[in-house]
Amino acid sequence: MSIRRKVSILFVTSLILMIVIGLWMDNINSQRIKDLVKDKYLKVSNEILQNIDNKENIKAIIKNHDLKVLLKRPKKSEAIYYKPHTFGSITILQIPFEDEFIIHIKYLNDEYILQSKDETDLNEKLTLNILVFLDIFVLVIIFLYILKLLSPLKKITKDMEDFSKGNFSSRVDIKSNDEIGSLSKTFNSMADNLEELIKTREELLRDIGHELRTPIAKGKFVIEKFEESSNKELLKKIFLDLERLTNELIQLEKLNSSKLDYSTFSAETLIVESLSRLYMDDESKIDLKIFQDFKIYADLEYLSMALKNLIDNALKYTSRLPIKIEVKENEIKVINKGKRLSKELEYYLKPFTQELSQRDGFGLGLSIVNKVVSKHKFKLIYSYEKGLNIFTLITH
Numbered sequence: 001m002s003i004r005r006k007v008s009i010l011f012v013t014s015l016i017l018m019i020v021i022g023l024w025m026d027n028i029n030s031q032r033i034k035d036l037v038k039d040k041y042l043k044v045s046n047e048i049l050q051n052i053d054n055k056e057n058i059k060a061i062i063k064n065h066d067l068k069v070l071l072k073r074p075k076k077s078e079a080i081y082y083k084p085h086t087f088g089s090i091t092i093l094q095i096p097f098e099d100e101f102i103i104h105i106k107y108l109n110d111e112y113i114l115q116s117k118d119e120t121d122l123n124e125k126l127t128l129n130i131l132v133f134l135d136i137f138v139l140v141i142i143f144l145y146i147l148k149l150l151s152p153l154k155k156i157t158k159d160m161e162d163f164s165k166g167n168f169s170s171r172v173d174i175k176s177n178d179e180i181g182s183l184s185k186t187f188n189s190m191a192d193n194l195e196e197l198i199k200t201r202e203e204l205l206r207d208i209g210h211e212l213r214t215p216i217a218k219g220k221f222v223i224e225k226f227e228e229s230s231n232k233e234l235l236k237k238i239f240l241d242l243e244r245l246t247n248e249l250i251q252l253e254k255l256n257s258s259k260l261d262y263s264t265f266s267a268e269t270l271i272v273e274s275l276s277r278l279y280m281d282d283e284s285k286i287d288l289k290i291f292q293d294f295k296i297y298a299d300l301e302y303l304s305m306a307l308k309n310l311i312d313n314a315l316k317y318t319s320r321l322p323i324k325i326e327v328k329e330n331e332i333k334v335i336n337k338g339k340r341l342s343k344e345l346e347y348y349l350k351p352f353t354q355e356l357s358q359r360d361g362f363g364l365g366l367s368i369v370n371k372v373v374s375k376h377k378f379k380l381i382y383s384y385e386k387g388l389n390i391f392t393l394i395t396h
Helices: 003-050 057-064 120-165 181-224 230-257 269-278 301-318 365-376
Strands: 069-070 078-084 088-094 101-109 110-115 263-266 286-290 297-298 323-328 331-337 379-386 388-394
Touching: 003 057, 003 078, 003 088, 003 101, 003 120, 003 379, 078 365, 101 301, 120 181, 263 269, 269 286, 269 297, 269 323, 269 331, 297 301, 301 365, 301 388, 365 379
Parallel strands: 286 323
Antiparallel strands: 069 110, 078 088, 088 101, 101 110, 263 297, 323 331, 331 388, 379 388
């Protein structure tokens, strides 16, 4: 889960919690205010009822409590208390969205409708609500500010992914004086050093390849002038092995730094391209079955080279021809008859490793296959069933 998503979840959780607490506090305060008002004006109402026969005392009570006499009860009012008496009733009402309360007293033929002044408790309630909403507003601002602080990390991650995929010129263009700015500067410095090292290694690789190929070519030319002998064939094989080893080493090292050229092609196209690299003189050595063709998004050159190595190994080490190639459901299987590998597949994916009984090569074929498969994020699986070695290339 990304940091952005984690922060968003924390923000939503905090926001919901704050709203719930705010509503809970508002409900408690509303009830508290209603209880206080009810007790206060119920006391006033009782005083008026006790002095219902003395108009002067009632006027004094109204004046002392700063009440206003109304001729009729407001239509938009909500009863928060009602108590009937033998000869009348007491009703306390609140005008919605206002701070005033109405006291409605009935006793026989006497009726008093009194309006209170603004209640300071309601103002305190409003202040409390404002503070809660202010807290929510500040929380939203903090959340947006944190997202702004984290936004460069997304760009840094993208640039790092580009660099890891072979775009060695990728750099982070973020200038700030905080830890993120320091991280971007550190990455750029590291990328500069790595790019320089990679360029140096590539130049050295080209120079070594050139220097090795020249004496090999000269040696092969000189050998052709020798008279036919067993030594001549031995020397030719030695120089051919040196040439092949040089090519495979250069090929293996190129995979470390090369950027893949992705395109979409069919599995059939991949197999045709791979077989064309083998220069086979007898097509009957391979039994090809395409049960279900499918599309692959990959680098055709490198993937065909990897599949060619798998087919080449199957041809070299099979105990019986033909070998089989089966294609179905995003899988390409290369199958040959032979003994089970004596070690786990991971052992043979390292350079210069092979079966002790099989020394026809340098042990680089599967290492190259592993490099190509890993760069594509595909899978290579080995299994052994009924005397058959099965190498499965999974492309999804």
